[in-house]
Structures are given as C-alpha cells and as structure tokens.
Amino acid sequence: MSVLDQTRVDRPSPRPRRLSWTVSDAAVMIDRGMRHTLRNGDALFMSVFLPIMLLLLFVYVFGGAIDVGTGYINYVVPGIILLCAGFGAATTAVGVTNDMTTGIIDRFRSLPIATWTVVLGHVVASMARNLFATGLVLGIAVAIGFRPTASPLDWVGAIAVVALFILMMTWVSVMFGLIAKTADAASGFTFFILFLPYVSSAFVPTDTMPAALHGFAEHQPITPIIETVRGLLMGTPIGNSWWIALLWCAAILLVVVPISSHLFRSRTRV
Amino acid sequence: MSPGRNVVIEATNLHKSFKSTSVLRGVNLTVEEGTMLALLGPNGAGKTTTVRILSTLLPFDDGRAMVAGYDVNRQADQVRSIIGLTGQYASVDELLTGYENLVMIGRLYHLGKAQAKRRAAELLEQFDLMDAAKRAVKTYSGGMRRRLDLAASLIAVPPIIFLDEPTTGLDPRSRQAMWAVIADLLAGGTTILLTTQYLEEADQLADRVAVIDDGRIIAEGTADELKGRVGTERLELSFSRASDLTSALAVLDEESAQVDDERLVVSLAVEGADDVRRRLNALHDVPVQITDMSLSRPTLDDVFFSVTGSVQDDNGSAQHKADEGVTAA
Ligand SMILES: Nc1ncnc2c1ncn2[C@@H]1O[C@H](COP(=O)(O)OP(=O)(O)O)[C@@H](O)[C@H]1O
Ligand SMILES: [Mg+2]
Numbered sequence: 001m002s003v004l005d006q007t008r009v010d011r012p013s014p015r016p017r018r019l020s021w022t023v024s025d026a027a028v029m030i031d032r033g034m035r036h037t038l039r040n041g042d043a044l045f046m047s048v049f050l051p052i053m054l055l056l057l058f059v060y061v062f063g064g065a066i067d068v069g070t071g072y073i074n075y076v077v078p079g080i081i082l083l084c085a086g087f088g089a090a091t092t093a094v095g096v097t098n099d100m101t102t103g104i105i106d107r108f109r110s111l112p113i114a115t116w117t118v119v120l121g122h123v124v125a126s127m128a129r130n131l132f133a134t135g136l137v138l139g140i141a142v143a144i145g146f147r148p149t150a151s152p153l154d155w156v157g158a159i160a161v162v163a164l165f166i167l168m169m170t171w172v173s174v175m176f177g178l179i180a181k182t183a184d185a186a187s188g189f190t191f192f193i194l195f196l197p198y199v200s201s202a203f204v205p206t207d208t209m210p211a212a213l214h215g216f217a218e219h220q221p222i223t224p225i226i227e228t229v230r231g232l233l234m235g236t237p238i239g240n241s242w243w244i245a246l247l248w249c250a251a252i253l254l255v256v257v258p259i260s261s262h263l264f265r266s267r268t269r270v
Numbered sequence: 271m272s273p274g275r276n277v278v279i280e281a282t283n284l285h286k287s288f289k290s291t292s293v294l295r296g297v298n299l300t301v302e303e304g305t306m307l308a309l310l311g312p313n314g315a316g317k318t319t320t321v322r323i324l325s326t327l328l329p330f331d332d333g334r335a336m337v338a339g340y341d342v343n344r345q346a347d348q349v350r351s352i353i354g355l356t357g358q359y360a361s362v363d364e365l366l367t368g369y370e371n372l373v374m375i376g377r378l379y380h381l382g383k384a385q386a387k388r389r390a391a392e393l394l395e396q397f398d399l400m401d402a403a404k405r406a407v408k409t410y411s412g413g414m415r416r417r418l419d420l421a422a423s424l425i426a427v428p429p430i431i432f433l434d435e436p437t438t439g440l441d442p443r444s445r446q447a448m449w450a451v452i453a454d455l456l457a458g459g460t461t462i463l464l465t466t467q468y469l470e471e472a473d474q475l476a477d478r479v480a481v482i483d484d485g486r487i488i489a490e491g492t493a494d495e496l497k498g499r500v501g502t503e504r505l506e507l508s509f510s511r512a513s514d515l516t517s518a519l520a521v522l523d524e525e526s527a528q529v530d531d532e533r534l535v536v537s538l539a540v541e542g543a544d545d546v547r548r549r550l551n552a553l554h555d556v557p558v559q560i561t562d563m564s565l566s567r568p569t570l571d572d573v574f575f576s577v578t579g580s581v582q583d584d585n586g587s588a589q590h591k592a593d594e595g596v597t598a599a
Contacts, residue, residue, distance in 0.1 A: 010427075011352075011428070012351050012427070013351075013352065014338055014340060014345075014348035014351055015347070015348060016348060017347045024377065024380065025378060028374055028377045031374075032363070035365070035366060036365050039406065040365060098364075102361070102364065103357060103360060103362070104361050104363050105361075106327055106355070106361045107355075107357075107362070107422065109326070110326065110327060110353065110354075111350055111378045112350040112378075113378050269329060
C-alpha cells in the first residue's frame, strides 16, 4: 500500500490566502451545512412537522374556542409561520456547539481557510432550511383554508420580514451555540425559543392576557413582527409595528453578530 | 545535524502557560526535511501543546516557532497550506460520510473538485475504508475514525505532517498498519513530527528522538543513542533458592548482571536471540533450577530514569547505568 504514489496531486506550496479561496471555502461550508440539515433527521422533522402539528391543533382543536373576529385560521397562520421559522433557526445552536466541542474545529483551523466560513455555513443552511419549512407550512395552511389577501408586493414584504426574522433568530442561536459548553445546553436554548411565541400575539390577541403577561407580550420583539406579517398577508392594520419590528431585528443583529464574532474568535484562538 | 538538509520544523525556546500553570518551559526542537522526529514523553509532558503550537492552533507566550521558514503566528496561512495535522483525537465530521469528509477537506485544501473526489476514493481504498465510504462517520469504530482522520490529513499530499499519538489505543494490527503508512510517507520524502509514549514506536520509525518531560526536552538524539543510555534488552531469570542464584552468577560471570536478592531474580543485558541462547547454554551443566524466564525491552521509564539520572552531568551525555532498586552484582 502506498499513500502517495497513485496520485498525481502536486505537493502544495506555501501560499497566502486568496480572495477566490474564501469564496470557494464558503461554498464548501454551505454545502456542508445543507448536508447536515438533510442528514440530521430529528432536527428536520422537528422544524417542519412540529409547526404543522401546531397548525392543525390550533385550527381544528382550539380554533372553535378562540374568537378573533375573522376566521381563526387566518389569524393564527402568520404566528405559526414565525414559530416554525424561529424554532427551526434555534436548532442551529446545537450544530454550532457540536462543531466547537468536537475535534472538527481543530481540523478546520489547521486548514488554509477563512475559519469564519464555518459559521457562515450554519447561517446559510439555516436560512435555506427555514425558508423551505416556512413555505411548506404555508402550503399546508392554504390547503386547509388559509386565504391571504396579500398583493404580490405584500408577499415580497412578508417574505422579506420572515427572512429577516430567520436571520436574526439564526444569529441569536449561533451566539448561544458558541456560549453553550454542551449540545444539551444548546438544545435547552431551542426549547426556550419555542415558548416565546406563546406569550405574543401569535395565537391570541395580547389584550386577552393578564396585565403582567400583556405588558411583556406587547413589548417583546415577536409581537410587532407577527403583526407586520399578519398585516401584509391579511390586510389587518399594521400601524407602527413594521418599523418597530425592523428596529428590533436590526438592534438584535447589531448586538448578537459582533458578540458571536468575538466569541468565535476567542474560542478558536486558545 | 547532517549538512545539506534543511530544517523544516523549528521550535526555539517555546514557553506556554495555561493560566498560572506553566506547560512548556523552553522547548527546543528541529526536524530536517524528509526525516521524522519522534517527540517521546509521558502523559501531560507537553506533546500535544507543542504540536498544537507548531500547527498554528495555539498561541504561545514566548519563543519562536517556524515551519518551512514561515512564522506560525504571523504567517499561519502559508504554514496551513503545507501541513497536515492528525490530532490526538480524531477530528472528522460525524454527520458526513467518510467520502464526504475527504472530499470536503480536499476542497478546503483548494484541490479542484474532480481532484478532491479522485483523491478521496484513492485514500478510502488505501486505508481500507471502501465498505464504509458511504456511511456516516458516527457509525465508525475508533480505529476507522483514526484512519479516516489520517487520510484527511494526507489528501492534499502535504510535505509536512504532524501526528499526535497516532497509535495510542490501537490494537496491534492497526498499529502495524499505521506504522506501514508512516514508513511509506517517509519514503515519499514527507517531513514528520510524531508524538508517542512508546519508546518502541520511536525506535521503529524515527530518525531522531526528542524526549520531553514536564515541558522541557530532556534528551535528544537518534534512537540508538538513547537506547545506548539505557542498555539493550534484558533477560530475567528467576530462581527458587538463593544458592541456585549464586551458582548461576558464578557461571555467568556477567558484569551487566543485576540481582534482586529478595525476589531471587537475575537480570542480564542481552543482544538478540542468539545471545539469549548462549547464556542459557552456559547454565546447561550447572545444577540450578530456573523457575521463570522473561525478556524485557527498555521502556520509556528506563529512558527517563537514565536521562534524569544523568541530567546533573554537564550536558546529559554521560552514560548511566539503570539500577532501579536492584543491586549491581
Ligand atoms: N487548555 C488547557 N488548559 C489548562 N491546562 C492544559 C490545557 N491543555 C493542556 N493542559 C495541561 O498542560 C499539560 C500538558 O498537556 P499536553 O500537551 O496535552 O500533554 P501530552 O500531550 O504530552 O499528554 C498537562 O498537564 C495538561 O493538563
Ligand atoms: Mg497529548
């Protein structure tokens, strides 16, 4: 057996990194993220089927009991979509923690690559995975009676807001993934995220909640985001929600991305 | 150092502390082009730390670390483009298949896509992983993972390879296979820095051996030079009666003999099987009863004992006779 002689690969020579390499590194890492998504059956199942189950539960089981004026399905679908997106994005935390706590990060760091593309792979895969899952949930919602009134422009706006939300949630979970020392801790974060939409206007209007909860629900970031998406899809009044929503997303990203980048750099330099 | 060979890996006075624990206290080592240095030392000696510094993974406090003339701190990318690292614990992607892992690493070394695929297939075959190529790595055994990890380091045919305890925990057959691969890499002109806890391994493969203990290189030389300090193999003969032991010693008349009076054991330096036969033949006509016999190779412990015993001498070059609680005859 010879590990060298069959190959006609030239021995590499020492080279500084090139920009074109960074592009190809990013492509390889994104490809890796996508394969992980498809390979990790549990996460995929959870992030697609959990929202579908919730959709059916809310529409068919609770739907009759909750009166929000219009048909409940038209009220609840935007909330389900965000729940789906948020939950799916939160599973990114586990992937990041796994990368940081198993030996693979050392392998990547010993290669002539831009190491931050490891995180990029997770972020892009999360965007793709969750936009796909959102589309699926939306399709099922339409099949069981969801009737959005959005114009094409409204649709573009709604998709943009959902995408921004996914991006934000993904980065928040990247941050938690970098903080967590074990994959279990990281998945704990995922469950925390799962509960946020319940204390928002996702499933019931906030003014039906007790005062303390109402205050929290009104002012947590998910409520204006949901109101914006609902307004765009169903024509309900949006008011100030759209810019509050954008502000929340931008502010959270502005905090979370630098923190993540700092954490990543210090975790990969010790 | 023989003239004409380039020094490819060079650590000069490396210091490294984790918090207040000083882990490396001035490590110096050099590896010449196309040769292998074995960094030999017990658990916790600083082997992994040294390898991680030289392979750009770990910043250090003081000293200098150069690979192929590049500074590992300031020119990490140049260094990374020509090294392969197989760490002490396999660093492969558990969710991907063996094949996907190799193609991914190949592409991250910036081989073309087609080349990465061809090379991946080639290595899977050479490392006997064809059957598992399409399975996720999380289903692999420890030995398979190790092999895949090594294959990943070789995919771009790097001229410099770091191997951190590549055979620890492997069964004898896998260890032999690993040695064959390493010998092959050396024959192909690869420069290797290998760490190990086994003197035997260093002896088998390495051109030179550096012994590390408590963050310092305490001895350096060829395997033969090191073994010269500890002596060769030893033949141990056990007796049931003290009188037998005395008679045997009279016949053997052996200045290397060490006697354990309590256990009634005599230990002799021997060189090879023929020598063993000669000694036993000498005892043939003596009416003594040998109750047990064994042959032992010098271990890392012997080397340490020898080296730390002679460190007080000016430059550690003095010969030293091991006498671990055994009185010389
Ligand atoms: N990240 C770390 N933090 C604190 N101590 C460490 C760390 N890594 C290694 N050490 C300590 O440094 C010493 C040398 O470790 P290492 O280089 O792994 O030894 P070896 O590989 O020879 O077994 C050990 O005592 C170990 O406990
Ligand atoms: Mg080690």
